[in-house]
Amino acid sequence: MNFGPTEEQQMVKDMVARFVDDEIKPVAAELDETHRHPQEICRKLGEMGLMGVSVSADYGGAGMDNVTYVMAMIEISRGCASCGVIVSVNNSLYGHPLKTYGNHEQKLKYLTPVAGGQVEGCYALTEAGAGSDAGAVRCRAELKGDKWIVNGVKKFITNGNVANYSVLAANENPEKGYKGMLTLVVDLKNTPGFSVGTIEEKMGILASGTAEMVFEDAEVPAENLLGERGQGFRQMLEGLDAGRIGIGCQACGIGKSVLEDSLQFAKERVQFGKPISSFQAIQWKLADMATELDAAELMLLRAAWLEDNGLNYEKESAQAKMYASDVAMRAAVEGVQIFGGYGYCKDYPAERHMRDAKICQIYEGTNEIQRMVIARKLLGAR
Numbered sequence: 160m161n162f163g164p165t166e167e168q169q170m171v172k173d174m175v176a177r178f179v180d181d182e183i184k185p186v187a188a189e190l191d192e193t194h195r196h197p198q199e200i201c202r203k204l205g206e207m208g209l210m211g212v213s214v215s216a217d218y219g220g221a222g223m224d225n226v227t228y229v230m231a232m233i234e235i236s237r238g239c240a241s242c243g244v245i246v247s248v249n250n251s252l253y254g255h256p257l258k259t260y261g262n263h264e265q266k267l268k269y270l271t272p273v274a275g276g277q278v279e280g281c282y283a284l285t286e287a288g289a290g291s292d293a294g295a296v297r298c299r300a301e302l303k304g305d306k307w308i309v310n311g312v313k314k315f316i317t318n319g320n321v322a323n324y325s326v327l328a329a330n331e332n333p334e335k336g337y338k339g340m341l342t343l344v345v346d347l348k349n350t351p352g353f354s355v356g357t358i359e360e361k362m363g364i365l366a367s368g369t370a371e372m373v374f375e376d377a378e379v380p381a382e383n384l385l386g387e388r389g390q391g392f393r394q395m396l397e398g399l400d401a402g403r404i405g406i407g408c409q410a411c412g413i414g415k416s417v418l419e420d421s422l423q424f425a426k427e428r429v430q431f432g433k434p435i436s437s438f439q440a441i442q443w444k445l446a447d448m449a450t451e452l453d454a455a456e457l458m459l460l461r462a463a464w465l466e467d468n469g470l471n472y473e474k475e476s477a478q479a480k481m482y483a484s485d486v487a488m489r490a491a492v493e494g495v496q497i498f499g500g501y502g503y504c505k506d507y508p509a510e511r512h513m514r515d516a517k518i519c520q521i522y523e524g525t526n527e528i529q530r531m532v533i534a535r536k537l538l539g540a541r
């Protein structure tokens with residue numbers, strides 16, 4: 160067993176860490192305050208190959224492995240959690256279904272510009288009545304001639320307000336339940352009948368847009384079906400398996416940022432004539448954070464390694480996402496505590512980390528749903 164990165168993996172990690180320290184961390188507070196989409200950062204990350212890390216170079220990606228993706232994603236999220244989720248959606252939620260089920264033409268047209276980082280993609284599964292119950296999708300797709308006619312409203316879609324392309328879960332036969340589902344790839348800038356609806360006001364990840372997507376007799380070319388009819392549910396769930404590694408990394412990166420800031424603050428803040436880092440109560444918080452974050456990182460690397468080796472990683476990605484997000488939330492709460500009153504105010508990033516960490520326990524399957532996925536695997540149920 161080898162716990163060390165390869166030379167190439169270490170090189171990428173160091174390159175991303177430098178970029179994060181120089182160009183992302185310094186603007187993270189401003190992004191949080193203004194809620195603006197970090198387009199310039201996305202384009203630069205694209206140039207560095209980080210919007211399609213494991214996508215082949217033939218389709219605009221970097222052709223690297225998912226272990227490298229984990230290393231890069233943790234670093235990016237250490238700098239800014241909003242940037243982290245945008246990168247995660249492009250790479251996995253959008254990239255994975257295209258990579259796995261797209262034909263050559265679909266990959267050329269719809270994967271290449273996203274993996275190359277020129278534009279954003281998004282993944283539209285959730286609806287008002289279909290959250291944890293993803294098989295309850297009611298967005299309707301009817302094949303009429305050479306077009307799918309799509310009607311429905313998608314809710315809470317990351318990048319939904321800025322993306323050029325979307326993978327979209329729809330149902331052709333609602334009477335068949337989840338077995339009627341299919342996946343379409345939609346060119347959002349050139350689809351009559353599509354519009355962006357409400358953009359959510361949120362608690363955290365404020366530079367990442369979360370939008371409603373409205374389809375009213377929207378016309379999607381017949382050839383934009385991904386894979387086969389009736390396979391949409393499985394395809395979307397597989398996208399989530401991959402996506403959960405990304406969200407676990409987002410959580411782990413937030414936690415690392417908390418630890419980094421807390422260590423520095425604890426050494427500088429003096430009370431009772433001593434730095435607060437000399438108090439055992441503070442030291443134990445730091446030790447717990449470091450230990451749990453290490454464990455989370457190892458779980459994420461294991462899930463990515465399984466994926467790289469073509470092995471089933473559904474349970475391991477659910478475990479890693481659940482554990483990493485719980486660890487990040489604990490770290491964020493303790494981080495605010497270490498900063499005391501300063502942690503509660505906007506002058507320091509501690510309160511932002513706490514707002515950002517929470518979503519990792521909710522999206523791409525709440526942690527209750529992760530436990531269901533894990534238990535189902537343990538019990539051998541389908």
Ligand SMILES: Cc1cc2nc3c(=O)[nH]c(=O)nc-3n(C[C@H](O)[C@H](O)[C@H](O)COP(=O)(O)OP(=O)(O)OC[C@H]3O[C@@H](n4cnc5c(N)ncnc54)[C@H](O)[C@@H]3O)c2cc1C
Nearest residue numbers: 282283284285290291315316317369521522523524525527
């Ligand atoms: C900021 C943000 C970004 C998002 N981005 C995307 C995106 O890009 N694409 C997309 O498709 N979706 C996206 N989502 C949707 C997200 O994945 C869902 O919000 C999430 O899966 C939970 O669904 P829900 O909100 O409907 O909650 P519900 O499913 O209504 O759950 C409410 C509560 O009930 C619990 N619960 C539900 N069912 C069970 C059960 N069987 N057993 C035990 N507990 C249960 C849940 O764990 C939760 O605590 C995003 C959401 C947010 C807030």
